[in-house]
Amino acid sequence: MPATSPQVADVQAVYARLRELGVTxxxxxxxxxxxxxxxxxxxxxxxxxxxxxxxxTLS
Structure with missing residues (x-):
C-alpha cells in the first residue's frame, strides 16, 4: 500500500521523467x-x- 498518493497532471510524463532520473x-x-x-x-x-x-472527476 502506497505511503502517499500525490495527484499529478500527467502520470505518463512523471513516469518518463523519473525513469530518466533512475527512479525504480x-x-x-x-x-x-x-x-x-x-x-x-x-x-x-x-x-x-x-x-x-x-x-x-476533479472537484
Missing part, C-alpha cells in the same frame, strides 16, 4: 477506469503512487 518503479503507468496511476519506491522502503484523474 514497482508499477509502470496503469490506466484504470477512474484514474491513471504509477507506483515507485522512494529508496527508504516507502511506496509512492502518482495519480492522474480525468478533469471531469
Amino acid at each position: 518503479f514497482t508499477q509502470g503507468p496503469n490506466k484504470g477506469r477512474v484514474a491513471s496511476t504509477t507506483i515507485f519506491d522512494d529508496t527508504c522502503g516507502n511506496l509512492i503512487q502518482s495519480v492522474t484523474q480525468p478533469r471531469s
Whole structure:
C-alpha cells in the first residue's frame, strides 16, 4: 500500500521523467477506469503512487 498518493497532471510524463532520473518503479503507468496511476519506491522502503484523474472527476 502506497505511503502517499500525490495527484499529478500527467502520470505518463512523471513516469518518463523519473525513469530518466533512475527512479525504480514497482508499477509502470496503469490506466484504470477512474484514474491513471504509477507506483515507485522512494529508496527508504516507502511506496509512492502518482495519480492522474480525468478533469471531469476533479472537484
